[in-house]
Each structure stands twice: as C-alpha cells, then as structure tokens.
Amino acid sequence: MIRENRLYDELSIGDTESVKRVCTANDLFVFAHASGNLNPLHIPDEEDKDRTEAVAPSMWVGALISSVLGNVLPGPGTLYRSQSLRFLDRVHVGDELTITVSVKDKLPNSVVVMDTKVTGRGGETVAEGVAEVLAPERKVRIDMEELPEIVLQRHQHFDHYIHLCEGLEPLVTAVVAPEEKESLGGALLAARHSLIRPILIGSEPLIRQAALDAGEDLGPYEIIDIPDHVAAAGRAVELVHEGYAGAIMKGHLHTSDLLHQVLKSKGGLRTSRRMSHAFVMDVPGLDHPLIISDAAINIMPDLVTKVDITQSAIDVALALGIEKPKVGVLSAVETVNPQIPSTLDAAALSKMSDRGQIKGGVVDGPLAMDNAMDAEAATTKGVTGLVAGHAEVLIVPNLEAGNMLAKQLAFVSGADAAGIALGASVPIILTSRADGEKARLASCAIAVLYRFWQENGVPVGSRLAEAAE
Template sequence: MTQTFHNTPFDALEIGMQASAERLCVADDLYVFAHASGNLNPMHLPREDGDGDGKPEAIAPSMWLAALISGVLGNRLPGPGTLYHSQTLRFVGRAHAGDKLTANVRLTGKRDGRIAVFDTWVTGPDGTRIVEGEAQVIAPDKALNFCADDMPGLTVQSHVHFDRLLDQAAPLPAIPTAVVAPEDVQSLNGALLGLDHTLITPILIGCARKIAAAAAELDRDLTGMQIIDLPDHDAAAARAVALVHEGQARALMKGQLHTDVLLRAVLKKDGGLRTNRRLTHVFVMDVPGLSHLLMVTDAAVNIAPDLACKVDIVQNAIDLAHTLGVEQPKVGILSAVETVNPAIPSTLDAAILSKMADRGQITGGLVDGPLAMDNAIDLGAARTKGIKGLVAGRAEILIVPNLEAGNMLAKELTFIAHAEAAGIVMGAQVPIILTSRADDDKARLASCAVAALYAAATKT
C-alpha cells in the first residue's frame, strides 16, 4: 500500500503542535525486533517462558516502544527530513503482544540550529502512559513529500500453523507406529522426535545393528523400545503391514528404504492394507505469511494420474483436511490456465472434477477449476481476471496435474518460500508417514502430528 508523508519545516513549526500514531503490537513485531537488535531475551519472545512461571510473557521490548516515537517524528511531525539529536526515556509501564498502543509528540520549544524540542510519550490500551520522555530533533529546513511505494516487505518465518497442529495432537494418546528401516540418523531421529512429543510409539523394524549405530550417533538409549531385527527391507515392510493386521500398529513410517518397497507391501492384494481408494500423497504445508495451511497433492506417489485417480486424490485430501480442523476445504484444481482448453488435458480433468463435486460424486469440500496458480491462491489475481466463486484466491488444497508439477511446486514452496512440509500417504487402512532426508525437526514432528490426528479421527 502506497503511503505519502508531508513534513513541517522548522520555520513553520509552532509551539503546541501535536501528532500521534496508533500501532497494534503483534507477535511478529517482537520477532523482527529480536532479529534486528540481536536481543534474544526470552521475556520478549512470544512462545518462550522467560521467568520460569510456566507461561510465555511476550513483553514488548522497551526500545521497540521507543521506536514508535521515532516513527511519529520521522513520518508526521516534523516529518520527512528529520534527524534525531537526543532522546530521554522513562519506562513506567509494560506492553504485550496484542496491545493497541499510541505514540504521541507535542512541540514544546525551538532552539538555534533548527533544534525542535518535543514532549514524547506512548500510551497503552487504557490510555495509561507506559513510556515518556523528551526528544530533541533537527527539523528539516524545507518542505518535503515522501511517497513510500517501494518498501520491501517482510515475512516472518514462523510456522504458527504447525504449532497449532502440534497443540491439537498433544492431548491424544501416542499411536503405535511401525517404523520401517530407521537405519540412519535422520529417519531414526524422526521416529524419536515423535516419541519425545508423545505423538507416536515407535516399533523399530530393520537391521538392529544399523539402528543401534544410528542411536549411538544420536546419543540415544533405545532400552525398552521394541526392535524387530529384519535387515531385508522387503521383509521389514511386510512385517510392518502384518503388525497393523495384528492390531499392534495404527500407522506406518518410512525410514531409510525406497518408498516403492514400502508401498508394494501395502498394496499387496493378499495381506496388504488396500481400501477402495487409491494411495495418494498429501503435502501439508505451513507457508510463512499465508493465513492457513496449504495442502499440495499428489506430489510423490501417482506419476500421471488419470481422471479416476484424481477423484481419489481430491477426496483423500478433503478427508485429511477435515481431520485437521478445516470444515469445508476449498480445493483448487491447477492447470496452466483458468479456462478449459482441449489442447491442455488437465483443464478438461479440472472442469470434470468441479462438476463431479457439484453433483455429489466428490463430497465435503468446495472444488473449482481449472485455476492457474496465481488466481488459485491470490484473491487480487482472481479478481483481475474476473474469476468469481468461493475457491478462487482462497484455495486451501491444490490439486496438481501430475507428480512432476506437484514435486516442483512443493519444493519451490519449501526452499524459496521457506515453507515447512509434512508428508502423509492416504488411502490405506492406516496413515503412512513419509519423511525426506531434507526435512528438519519441525517437518518431521508435523508429519507425526498429522498422522496422529488422522488416526484418532478415523478410529472415532
């Protein structure tokens, strides 16, 4: 949004002139200030308990409050062209994330050298002063206008949606999970993270020697954990599936083995975990700056899905969204364009899927397509192109034309937009947690949380 600021030159300043500005203190302000100043005092970090009382304080740093005064002096009175000479401060109260604050300045004197003297103060939500002092500034000597239309934006890389998922899953009992071939540090650590957060109870299946070596590298004691020594990956995957049938496991988790080895055991006609749905993979993504979770599917299992497969891809994603708390998910069927073009087969599939949802053949969500990426997720882009409806610009689930497009989209969001990505395979009798060696701890935990929430919902 473009903002234009006007100043008041020194000669035009009159004693008693006042200016003020309101500001809502939000959690992101505290993180931005921590990064800019280097002050990582936990008293000021929204999710940290800085004094040991068992709850976060999220106290706005005093110098951040003082900076609000600087904003009024630099933007409003005297305005653009102003430079600080001195500032005294007394901090007589505290502000917290969520407080609406008002910074105020009042001109009290003019001195040689274009020095303007201001009484300065900041008030809290109830009007009580929390900062007060005196500023001396060098006022501009001529009238200036400043148009702030090219200020770089800031996106705080916090992953609040995954934090919410972890909070949702925390009260649930840990689900027994057959972890297949956790024979390296990354895959074993993912299972142990789920254990530490009481999301899963791992049953480790694979080469016991390699599992022990990975545990030693992590400095973790596996005493008391169930370990099934099966060095052959096909045998380990088959045993994991058998544990589900025996009622000992309610989820599967991929370790250091090829995905197709695990899924081959799941898909066996005799003794597998088939249902009337195809297996489909869903990335559940927490994209910084986006106000909701974003799901991308299918980016890991179905290479070139036909229309029948895409029906299951859409329905599986909708069902998963329900278990994550989205009552009526908005599903955007992606293509290169937003109009039906017989030369682009994915636009035909998109139109058919949308109509199938209208006729009740796909249930539980709002489905629209074809949509290009821009008008699927950006309301302004949708309006510019005249695309109406409840999905355009608001999509929470993105259905990609094929695995290549989905894989590229998910990795672009992860490595360029700094998203975290949880991964789960749907369509089997139990959820299957797929993690990547590139996943960090938050992504591995989120995958376990998604599986726990889905397992709890389907059990109910």
C-alpha cells in the same frame, strides 16, 4: 499513503500529531532479531496459545516515538539529537497504543524540542519523555507503502498441530528400516514428543549403529530384527493387521519397496480408494496451511485417480480442522481448453463436487496458480467463486508439477513440508532426509490427527471444544 514533511519554519509550538499502533507477536519477533535481545520475557510462546504475558521491550515502545517523528512530525528528513524516556507501564501483545509528539520549543540551528508520550488503550501513560531533533532541511514526500515486506520464517500451523496432539495416546507406529541417523532420529524425536510409540523394524546392527551415530538411547524401544527391507515392510503391514500398529513410517528404504507391501492385493492395506500422497505445507506469511496433492505417488493420474486424490486431500484438511476446505484444481490457465487435458479434468472434478461425488469441500477449477492463491489476481482476471484467491488445497495435474511446486515452496519460500500417504487403512508417514526437525514432528502429528479423524469422524479440535463446554 504519501507523507510530506514540515520544515523548521513551518513548525509552531503546540503542533501535535498522534498515531495508533497495536502490538503484535510479529513485532516482538522482528525486534528480537533486529536488536539481538533474546530475553524470554519479550518473546511470545507460540506453543502455549493461552500465554499472553510476553512483555514488549521498552525500547520497542521507544522506537514507536521515532517512527512518528520520522514519518509524521516533523516527518521525513528528521534526525535525532537526543531522547529522554521514562517507562511507566508495560505493553503486551494485543495492546493498542497511541503515540503522540508535540512541538515544545524551537531552538537555533533548526533544533526542535518535542514532548513525546505513549499511552495505552485506557489512556494510561506507558512512556513519556522529551526529544531534541534536527528539523528537515528540504521538502520531501515519500510513499509509506514502499518499504519491502518482511516475511517471518515462522511455522505456527505445524506448532498448532503438534500442540493439538497433547493429551492423546501416542500412535503406535511401525518404523521400517530406520537404519541411519536421520530416519531413526526423526522417529525417536516424535517419540520424545509423545506423538508416536515406535516399533523399529530392520537390521538391528544397523539400527544400533545409527543410534550410536545419533547419540540416541534405544533402551525404551522395541526392535524387530529383519535385515531385508521388503520383508521388514511386510512385517509392518502384518502389525497393522494384528491391531498392534496404527500407522507406518518410512525409514531408510525405497518408497516403492514399502508401498509394494502396503498395496499387495492379498494381505496389504488396500482400501477402495486409490493411494495418493499429500504434502501439508506451512508457508511463512500464509495464514492457513496449504495442502498439495499428489506429488509423490501417482505420476500421470487420470480423472478417476484424481477423484480419489482430491477426496483424500479433503479428508486430510478435515482432519486438521478445516471445516469446509477450499480446493483449487490447478492448470496453466483458468479456462477450459480441450488442448490442455488438465483443464478438462479440473472442470469435471468441480462438477463432481457440485453433484456430491466428492464430499466435504468446495472444489473449483481449472485455476492457474495466481488466481487460486491471490484474491487480487483472481479479481483482475474476473475469476469468481469461493475458492478463487483463497485455496487451502491444491490438486496438481501430475507428479512433476506437484513435486516442483512443493520443493519451490520449501527451498525458495522457506516453507516446511510434512508428508503423508493416504488411501491405505492407516496413514503412512513419509519423511525425507532433507526434512528438518519441525517437518518430521509435523508429519507424525498429522498422522496422529488423521488417525483420530478416521476413528472418530471428527477432528481433535472439535472434541477439545466439546470437552471445554
């Protein structure tokens, strides 16, 4: 939108302009960062979805007046001299406000006196006052769309998954080799949030030293002293067979040592499905979680393996409450090209989904990354369908592509990544030493939600909705 200002001589007493604005949680977070005002009354509690009483700071309301003066009347080039304000009511997230400014008087030296008022949805006055401004000195036209977008580093999807686990029994989890403070700390953090009940398997002296390094108390937790990592992983698998553990969590050992025991033909946790890995990404600015598979286990999967990878990724999405996951099968281009094998696999997966060989989601491919994630890019390239521009699950051609994509989102775009291995009889929680606390908690929460879905056939959210009815 192009705005043109009004000079002193173009203003008349009584000139009035109004702008409407809805208060959002983002507004309050941005204002808190910009102002440094961290009063908890002004910051929404995203973990308590029923909480609506966060109060907008009064000076945020006042700033809305300056936006109308600077953008509309008199417009670009306006400078404040003074502003008086009386605050008569409070504003909450979701309230629609009307901000009105009127020319009250014109004084010498380009000074303009403005009546200013902010009213709520019902017409009640929220704030009122008088501003003195210097009118613009020259004509200016600005494009209101040019301001760079702010992407908030918020991870509301992970917060939601952790919240969904409240009230569920902690998932008994065999933690293999938690022998340094990061891996041990992640397990105990999840235990404090009642997500898991950890059984610590590994070298007891190293585990206790890790607890000492991290300042943790091991009193409430069971420790099984098995120094050898392969043997410790084997004992974790046995606990699952004994019905004592419902998940396994990787500690400070090589992933291959853990998976060797999980994938044993005799005594392992194999199912009919090929084991694969999924990253669940909480990407700032994206209004849905993004699942990327497989970025950690299958190096160069063939079509048969990709069928299992795709089905497992869909299952995770279903467990997280996505009703009909939109799955984009990635390649470098969005057309089938026999010289690019991944496009052939993508086309086959798409048709297999149409024929019911892959269930529970909508699968389309090949798609390039741009037209999988951006609706405008898909439209520009003429790519149509339910998935184009709206993918919630991305199936990558190989491990290298998936790993690079996931790490780009994490280390460049500020995403958090939760990792889980699928295809065994129980979820395998895979965390990294580079993971932050939220990612570690989310990995455990996703395992809890996935295990609930395995056992009940419906996501936790559906059960909660039924209970509410």
